[in-house]
Amino acid sequence: MTTLSIGELAERVGVGIDTIRYYERSGLLAPATRLPSGYRRYGAAELRRLLFIRRAKALGFSLPEVQELLELSSRKSVASIKRAAEAKLADIDRRIDELNQIRHGLESLVEACPGHGRAEACPILHALAGEAPR
Amino acid sequence: MTTLSIGELAERVGVGIDTIRYYERSGLLAPATRLPSGYRRYGAAELRRLLFIRRAKALGFSLPEVQELLELSSRKSVASIKRAAEAKLADIDRRIDELNQIRHGLESLVEACPGHGRAEACPILHALAGEAPR
DNA sequence: CTTGACTCTGGACCCGGGTCCAGAGTTCAG
DNA sequence: CTGAACTCTGGACCCGGGTCCAGAGTCAAG
Numbered sequence: 001m002t003t004l005s006i007g008e009l010a011e012r013v014g015v016g017i018d019t020i021r022y023y024e025r026s027g028l029l030a031p032a033t034r035l036p037s038g039y040r041r042y043g044a045a046e047l048r049r050l051l052f053i054r055r056a057k058a059l060g061f062s063l064p065e066v067q068e069l070l071e072l073s074s075r076k077s078v079a080s081i082k083r084a085a086e087a088k089l090a091d092i093d094r095r096i097d098e099l100n101q102i103r104h105g106l107e108s109l110v111e112a113c114p115g116h117g118r119a120e121a122c123p124i125l126h127a128l129a130g131e132a133p134r
Numbered sequence: 135m136t137t138l139s140i141g142e143l144a145e146r147v148g149v150g151i152d153t154i155r156y157y158e159r160s161g162l163l164a165p166a167t168r169l170p171s172g173y174r175r176y177g178a179a180e181l182r183r184l185l186f187i188r189r190a191k192a193l194g195f196s197l198p199e200v201q202e203l204l205e206l207s208s209r210k211s212v213a214s215i216k217r218a219a220e221a222k223l224a225d226i227d228r229r230i231d232e233l234n235q236i237r238h239g240l241e242s243l244v245e246a247c248p249g250h251g252r253a254e255a256c257p258i259l260h261a262l263a264g265e266a267p268r
Numbered sequence: 269c270t271t272g273a274c275t276c277t278g279g280a281c282c283c284g285g286g287t288c289c290a291g292a293g294t295t296c297a298g
Numbered sequence: 299c300t301g302a303a304c305t306c307t308g309g310a311c312c313c314g315g316g317t318c319c320a321g322a323g324t325c326a327a328g
Contacts, residue, residue, distance in 0.1 A: 005274075006275070021276095022317085035324090037324055038275080038276060038277090040276090062315095078249060078256045081258050082258065085247070096230055098192070099233070100230065102190070102195075113216045113219070115212060139304075139305080151305085156287085160285090171294055171305085172307095191285095198284095
């Protein structure tokens with residue numbers, strides 16, 4: 001069997017059936033070819049495309065961004081693909097930097113906290129402003 | 135005036151009025167003190183707390199996570215505060231690791247891409263298409 | 269042929285994190 | 299005093315990215 005039902009495709013890619021239909025509805029996947037019964041059938045190309053979508057998602061691309069990538073790839077514009085990847089890379093770097101900043105702040109608080117004694121001596125508490133809601 | 139109206143507070147923190155009410159509804163901010171008219175008034179503690187929330191959000195914490203951070207101050211034991219802070223630190227480290235993995239994958243693709251020529255020469259496309267690297 | 273598993277559709281619903289609205293009351297500068 | 303600007307409430311709505319449902323039709327193993 002070189003074609004797959006939607007359930008088989010979903011299983012292979014590790015995604016829900018509803019997700020595939022959702023991707024079709026939102027234009028990420030072309031409308032599937034149908035059996036006379038109306039059942040969708042998928043071939044190798046659709047499998048590759050769906051895997052492409054999942055991998056791009058795993059790299060942090062949103063669905064609209066994935067769609068852009070797919071369109072770019074069909075236009076054979078290597079330069080713009082590279083630019084998109086570089087922009088996403090810069091995006092990830094920015095997120096990492098931000099996390100590192102809070103990491104260092106939190107780390108220095110943890111290091112300065114004796115771990116015992118009166119609450120007033122805990123610098124973690126001092127760093128938190130205001131009263132907790134009750 | 136040492137107290138602020140909700141609009142003034144919103145302006146100072148750079149957030150919408152509705153967001154402040156939303157935070158109050160969802161328990162991140164204690165119910166505001168009210169004027170006889172029912173208008174909310176805010177003091178320095180609330181301002182600090184709201185700034186804390188925005189900073190933590192800007193650093194990628196979800197609202198429930200921010201709430202956890204804030205609730206550290208209501209713990210009785212300094213030791214448990216420290217443990218919670220350490221757990222949050224480990225959490226941040228895990229996130230940074232994940233982002234770094236994505237980052238390295240993307241970076242090597244970007245570096246390997248010539249940035250011009252035919253699509254077949256673009257390793258980014260090949261990687262997304264699930265082809266073995268050559 | 270029967271039966272259980274699969275698939276179809278349109279639409280509702282979920283979560284997070286807000287954002288906007290109408291209609292009524294309040295505050296304040298001039 | 300007046301009018302503009304502000305604030306109140308409850309509820310509706312938005313986006314992203316799915317997820318679930320009912321009721322009807324289809325497929326395939328035994």
